[in-house]
Amino acid sequence: MSYQTPSAALSLEELSRRQQNVITASQLRARGVPSRVVSEHCRRGGPWQRLLPRVYLLQTGTPTPEQRMWAALLYAAQNGREETSAGAGAVITGAAALALYGFAGVPRLPAVTGVQVLVPRQRRLRDAGEVRIQRTARELRATDVHGLACAPVPRAVADALREWTDGGVLDAGLLGAGVLRSVLREAVAPDGPAGAPACTPAELVAELREAELLGEPRIRAAVDELLAAERDAVLGALLDLAAAELLPLPLVGPELRMRGGTFVAVPDVYWPEQGVAVELDSALRCVSEGEEAWVRAGQHRMEYLGVRVVHLTGARLAADEAGVAEQLREALADGGTDLVELLLTEG
Known part of the structure; x- marks a missing residue:
């Protein structure tokens, strides 16, 4: 399931610990903290700070990369009225999700400058700060990564490639020639990133096809290279088996x-x-x-x-x-x- 803001059963202390000190306005209100107190605490020199609309950090100083991810997820998961509702839910996707999974082929989490968050199509949300809202008509599915809800690997890869393609990152050569191949290889590798459940080549290709990314020549070339390597490995295993079993x-x-x-x-x-x-x-x-x-x-x-x-x-x-x-x-x-x-x- 996608991330949904917890009910009021948790105390403020428990919730802040769970969400790394990042809290929404509705969560504070549900725990008896009035808006006036929130505003006072977020004034210059105060103990709290506002990270995104209706999302606060209950400490001073620069947010950690993980706190930035929590802020993005909570901003997208809340709806500003009730803590839990049928429409609530969000997952981190794209390069930010791959960084959380531990992909070596993408910039490390501190270097991620934008956070893509996937939400149901009916949600009314706008981009805010570094958060980029992406809508989907499909059911949200998520993998828990350090407590954060991330899109499954195939979807996260597709959204990252779309992000780099639309943003001109590939054209500018900012990620290096081998990044596409590295990301695709890591996605299907059984011994890939520790936090990322491996996907099959078929699942990855299906997601790239759904995103209409296979018409991009560089992506198609990287996919063809990946599939050829996978086929060679399977074919080699078949021929080895035939030889071991003394088949013609x-x-x-x-x-x-x-x-x-x-x-x-x-x-x-x-x-x-x-x-x-x-x-x-x-x-x-x-x-x-x-x-x-x-x-x-x-x-x-x-x-x-x-x-x-x-x-x-x-x-x-x-x-x-x-x-x-x-x-x-x-x-x-x-x-x-x-x-x-x-x-x-x-x-």
């Missing part, structure tokens, strides 16, 4: 055509004598819907022409090598059905 050596990426030259498909691996093909994660090959349709059409043509097509995912290959080996062994033993003779061009 397959052809890798051959182009299949009919005798008249009509194109059929390019399977990931193919055993021509047995008429068996393996198709790995299509999500690692397809970025656009057109590419998905092209791959599916090739698979259907192979099956129509008698080729036995085995579908495998990298996740299953990693989790169940014995089961995959048995599936391949059975497929090779059975072979294709009424196989039409095909011409091969090795990849």
Whole structure:
């Protein structure tokens, strides 16, 4: 769930400790602190300070980066009237969320100068200070990072790339040539940032497609490079398994055509004598819907022409090598059905 301002059950001391001394006006009012007292405490030389509209820091001095994040989240989560309501809720997203997750490819939290906060579409909020309000019609989902509600990794990455694209950061070269690739790699790495649950390449690509970012040449090139590396790793694991199980050596990426030259498909691996093909994660090959349709059409043509097509995912290959080996062994033993003779061009 997204962050929602807590009910009045917590004392002011407990709430300020939970929210790192950052409090909203409605939270103060619910705990018996009148507006007059808040105004007096926030005067020059007073013990409190106003960070954002209706958001206060109950101390003097410069806010810490974490307190800035709390202020942004509380500003977006409150609605100015009631503590909790159906419309309340917000999550930090974009570069700020990636910094909280611990992504090495983005500026560290103290260097983050703007905070993107995602809220439901019906919320009436304006940008304030460094807070940039972003609305969504989709259900808010969040990951707890040090008590702060952050958008899931795929959404945070997409919003960060949109932020850098729209803000001209990529064009100005302010982040360095390898930042895009680094962020994408970290997003899908099983041993990525400690605070970030890894996402699959398919989840990441789906979010980038939803954000209409794949038409940006630099982003598309970085995505293609990431998917190619993931496919190579899965393919290498498959070939290693085939060798370890003493299976026949397959052809890798051959182009299949009919005798008249009509194109059929390019399977990931193919055993021509047995008429068996393996198709790995299509999500690692397809970025656009057109590419998905092209791959599916090739698979259907192979099956129509008698080729036995085995579908495998990298996740299953990693989790169940014995089961995959048995599936391949059975497929090779059975072979294709009424196989039409095909011409091969090795990849």
